[in-house]
Amino acid sequence: MARKIGSRYTAHQILGRGSAGTVWLGDGPEGPVAIKLLREDLAADQDLVERFVQERSALLHLDHPRVVGVRDLVVDGNELALVMDLVRGTDLRTRLERDRRLAPEAAAAIAADVADGLAAAHAAGLVHRDVKPENVLLDALSLEGPGGAPPALLTDFGVAKLIDSPSRTRATSIIGTPDYLAPEIVEGLPPRAAVDIYALATVLYELLAGFTPFGGGHPGAVLRRHVTESVAPLPGIPDELWQLIHQCLAKAPASRLRAVELATRLRELLPSLEGLPPLDIDEHVEDGYEHDEADEGDGEGAAHGPATGAAQAAAGGGAVPLVHSRVGPDANRDTHTSMRVPAADELAGGAHGTARAPRPVGEARAGSARHHRVAERRRRLKIGVVAALVAAALAVGGWLATSEDDTGSLPAPAAGYSGD
């Protein structure tokens, strides 16, 4: 059902829902648009509305082909809406869920597009603060680029910052999505452009690997890993591509490349990545056995229990807002996180910490998406084995009860799995 947004826009149909609100397909004086209608509780926040208006000109002036343009900001009674360019296509999360991993050329091309968008934003003094696959839209109507990748556009500029108003978060809170948060944010430093580079390198890693480098398990554990753990090269990854990712995942913000350099370096690499297939990195994990003992021996999963928050979302391929959603679409959930900044000893592992040496590549971390896929497979296997044993026992019992020919011999047991 159509609804008016301010005096100039009409929203027709819901395109999707995020944690900050609902995105509608709409139209305005210049044709079709996407309208992000912020959640009521956000729209009712006076401080947020003021920031919204303050950000107005910065957002409206960020005009770049790799950034979803914000055309208008509407404050109308209790409604707060961002009117954006309409992108016909899907978001990168949806593509990743479909393909699980992208070929290096396509992954690098998409990351280069996003880096271009970030370069323009950073030059304008804007930090995105929430770079993740959900915030990258793929334009299905334009010509495909290298590796068959559709042109990518970065969206949701300014939203993380808007949500980060003093009345909504305290000075010690963290804003962002845990898997993509740079270590300096976890340590409580103000977010600068380098946080976007770290998040983009995380996205690029995820496009290649199918999982993020530090995700999985309790959100607090994810934050700590950003600060304490290093990441090993993905098997089979071209060395130069790995060097770029590695440099942009540096703990020290100053060691990371700037967006414009990253875009250039990625584009320079594209010819050498042409035709390479997606990395073949966790087929053995898919088989579900090779690293089980190591996984289960890692106390982290045990300490935090199975598939809480981040791991559940990661297992489903989704990003991991620290504040869990309430029931139902567009529920009154918080955007991103209001988690406090961990103390130094907690980051270092502390008395109850779980800091560990870097894992060998390919090993699933307890609590990670892969760990839970393995654990789930093992659980199903166990259920199957128990069911088979019960069936066998019933069969034997039935045979004993009904056998007229009591020779003392039992039927041969059915062949079945006996391991684990």
Ligand SMILES: Nc1ncnc2c1ncn2[C@@H]1O[C@H](COP(=O)(O)OP(=O)(O)OP(=O)(O)O)[C@@H](O)[C@H]1O
């Ligand atoms: N400009 C746009 N054009 C077309 N579709 C869009 C546009 N912006 C967002 N969408 C679609 O609307 C949906 C919700 O987007 P939204 O930005 O609200 O949430 P999100 O980024 O997925 O999650 P979150 O806000 O929790 O980070 C997404 O599926 C996205 O594909």
